[in-house]
Amino acid sequence: MDITQLLQDLQLESIGKGITLFFLFFFLLTVFVIFSSLRSLNRVIYIKQSASSLLIQGIAIVYVFLAISLFILALAIL
Amino acid sequence: MGILSTFTVEPEGVTFENQEEGESIILVLRRDFITNVPWITTTLFLLIVPLLVPLLFSFSDFFFFVSLPDTYLTVFLGLYYLIVLGYAFLNFVSWFYNVGIVTNLRVIDVDIHNFMSKNVAATSIDGIVDVEYSQAGFLQNTFDFGNILMQTEGIKANFEFLSVPRPATVADIISDLISEGKHKK
Numbered sequence: 001m002d003i004t005q006l007l008q009d010l011q012l013e014s015i016g017k018g019i020t021l022f023f024l025f026f027f028l029l030t031v032f033v034i035f036s037s038l039r040s041l042n043r044v045i046y047i048k049q050s051a052s053s054l055l056i057q058g059i060a061i062v063y064v065f066l067a068i069s070l071f072i073l074a075l076a077i078l
Numbered sequence: 079m080g081i082l083s084t085f086t087v088e089p090e091g092v093t094f095e096n097q098e099e100g101e102s103i104i105l106v107l108r109r110d111f112i113t114n115v116p117w118i119t120t121t122l123f124l125l126i127v128p129l130l131v132p133l134l135f136s137f138s139d140f141f142f143f144v145s146l147p148d149t150y151l152t153v154f155l156g157l158y159y160l161i162v163l164g165y166a167f168l169n170f171v172s173w174f175y176n177v178g179i180v181t182n183l184r185v186i187d188v189d190i191h192n193f194m195s196k197n198v199a200a201t202s203i204d205g206i207v208d209v210e211y212s213q214a215g216f217l218q219n220t221f222d223f224g225n226i227l228m229q230t231e232g233i234k235a236n237f238e239f240l241s242v243p244r245p246a247t248v249a250d251i252i253s254d255l256i257s258e259g260k261h262k263k
Contacts, residue, residue, distance in 0.1 A: 016150070020150065020153060020154075023157075024153070024157065027157065027160075027161075031164065034168075034193045034194065035193070037193045037194055038171070038193065040196075041171070041175045041190060041193070041196065052079075052080070052081035052174075055081060056171060056174060059167060060167070063160075063163065063164065063167060066160060067160055070153070070156045070157060070160060073152075073153065073156070074153045077149045077152065077153070078149055078150070078153065
């Protein structure tokens with residue numbers, strides 16, 4: 001393979017990786033900012049019985065962990 | 079009060095911001111669950127889209143997804159499903175926290191437009207002049223939900239509970255509270 005072609009391919013791959021990782025990081029940041037405001041919603045109305053407010057917070061935490069895991073996975077495999 | 083409750087009379091274990099001493103909750107309302115059907119349908123459709131894409135493109139010359147490296151495909155699929163689940167979760171939370179509360183002292187309307195902005199409006203029971211409800215269309219009449227409009231005194235904004243279940247009962251409960259307030263005076 002021509003060395004110029006190889007360099008071009010490498011550059012394109014790096015750009016692709018960079019864009020994907022930046023997008024994932026931006027997504028992670030958005031998730032974190034949005035979900036951190038859940039605490040203030042729980043103050044507005046808190047439903048103690050059946051622990052529904054806690055359940056929603058739990059789901060949000062699991063979601064944030066999934067987003068972090070995806071970012072780490074992308075860092076590792078890309 | 080359960081996680082999917084839309085109409086709860088005198089719920090136990092529910093508190094809200096700025097609840098006064100001696101103030102007891104009489105009614106907690108959410109939009110009727112049937113109003114969630116559009117976003118639930120959209121979510122289910124979006125969940126099966128990645129399964130359909132290879133099938134659809136197998137009949138055409140467009141092999142973009144097939145030609146992507148497996149590593150990218152894994153990351154994109156993971157991100158896609160996270161976005162879809164996030165969309166569903168945001169919609170659910172928006173429904174969950176959009177509540178109307180009727181207490182023995184006042185009526186409170188909590189509106190969450192998205193996670194970042196909320197609007198909490200309250201008016202005293204004495205300040206409500208008139209309560210009316212409306213049900214229009216096939217869905218509202220079949221599933222018994224509708225809008226409650228409460229007119230307040232003077233220049234204060236009117237109150238609305240939209241798409242709440244059993245609007246006739248809700249209007250009746252609020253009317254009774256207004257009458258009780260007037261008798262006490």
